[in-house]
Amino acid sequence: MRNYLDLGQVRVIAGKEFSDRIRNRWVLAVAIIFSLFALAIAYFGSAQQGSVGFKGVDVTIASLVSLVIYLVPLIALILGYDAIVGERERGSMDLLLSMPITRFEILLGKFLGLAAALAVSTALGFGAGLLPISGGVESKDLYHYAGFVLSATLMGMAFLSLSMLVSVVSTDRIRASGVAIGLWFFFVLIFDLLLTGALVLSDGSLGSGVFGALLMLNPADVFRLLNIFSSEQVQNMYGLATVMPDRLTSPAVLGAVMAAWIVVPFLIARWRFR
Template sequence: MTGPLFTIAGKELRERLRNRWVLAVALVFTIFSLLISYFGAAQQGVVGPRSLELTVSSLVSLVIYLVPMIALLLGFDAIVGERERGSLELLLAHPLTAFELLAGKFLGLATALTLSTLGGFALVGVLLFRQFGSEALWHYGGFVLSSTGLGLSFLSLALLLSVLTRERTRASGLAIVLWFFFVLVFDLALLGTLVATSGSEAGARVGDAAAWLLLANPADVFRILNLFSLEQAGGLFGLGALLPPAFASPLWMGLALLGWIVAPLALALWRFKPS
């Protein structure tokens, strides 16, 4: 069973390596992360990484905007593109199940995305090690790992879109809508609801529900996972002291991010119909 799966995964990875996709994305990450690390505090007259917290917080904003977009663009046509080209039926004519095809594509694309993410942030890790010592690598390593997890969650969502749609143009449009919703609209709508209900009797209940609704957005899970305290998270989301104590646990937030990787992929596997 694993033979065809790894064959498909290897094919997807080789294609990304052949067209230099991995190298291009790694260079984008490297350039932007270096610029942010060196010039993120330039308005205060400071150049270079002066604080691990400030550097990671600045890189979090970069990742939230850039990584989901790259992951969605990488995976939105994985299945629908094969269907439009007429190669999907040809692939499944081989001794290959639908599960092996979809799981193999995810594994290959996930490997390409992971390599580009790790390669893109490696140089900043070296600079932080020289500046702050080996202890900084623990937190920075967690940041890079969670950045990869965020990318994989949106890659799962992209594959789900690719399975559910019949046209490549529609899949690309829905991928853009998905990026806008999770990266821009979700938090604005949540903050607007909190402001609209503040001061009312239902305000506390709305705030408590809104705190848990943050788990419905993988970008927010990633953001909380990389903040240094619940006070920072509460100030960022306008929730004050309403964030549950579980949000301070990297384990629970890591499991929430893992759920965003597994759930869309499982749904895609369930709904995948080759015909």
């Protein structure tokens, strides 16, 4: 067995995963969904205030954040839950492992190919969604929106990494899909409810440092914080600005935490796959 990484093998596996998503129109379908939501929210996000129309990038991002937290993790988890266990059930994993390729190269290639498909669909979808109104947007707002799209992509990769771990440790696709959906429910729906309940039960004794650290345990919350503290206008729409310690609102710190959410589950999956 080789003890070095062959990038050519990784590129082949990644290219196959990406081209498969292109051929089955997965990338196109997700991009269309994202673009329709982005365009609808850009125009109708302020309808509950009695007005419609584009109100600015900050308002649009504030509205999109809640949608992305529900949609992107679900798509990422569905995308990767059968990447390994599916090959194992079909018998093609034995064929792959009989070739001069390591398990790490297989895992890394699959992750990079799926991550590329997710990144392309996210960038194309949210980019095309605001294309009709981009003429009236200043360059600094476009950079702000690009940062939002980048953070959404990183969050998707974090959940994709979790789904790869699920795929490695699961014995069949049915169990893998159940665990993937369970992770979505926990991180997107249950986690914040538990955290809010703990905050209420503590009667305010839960310090801001502890509260902020607990938020770091959820990649969806890290994504939310990245976009909340990117603009004062967005901060005013949320109530976290008064409870989050300054050291945990830095984009560099939050970006490092999100990177850890991408890398750590993948490393655990690599260890388990070996």
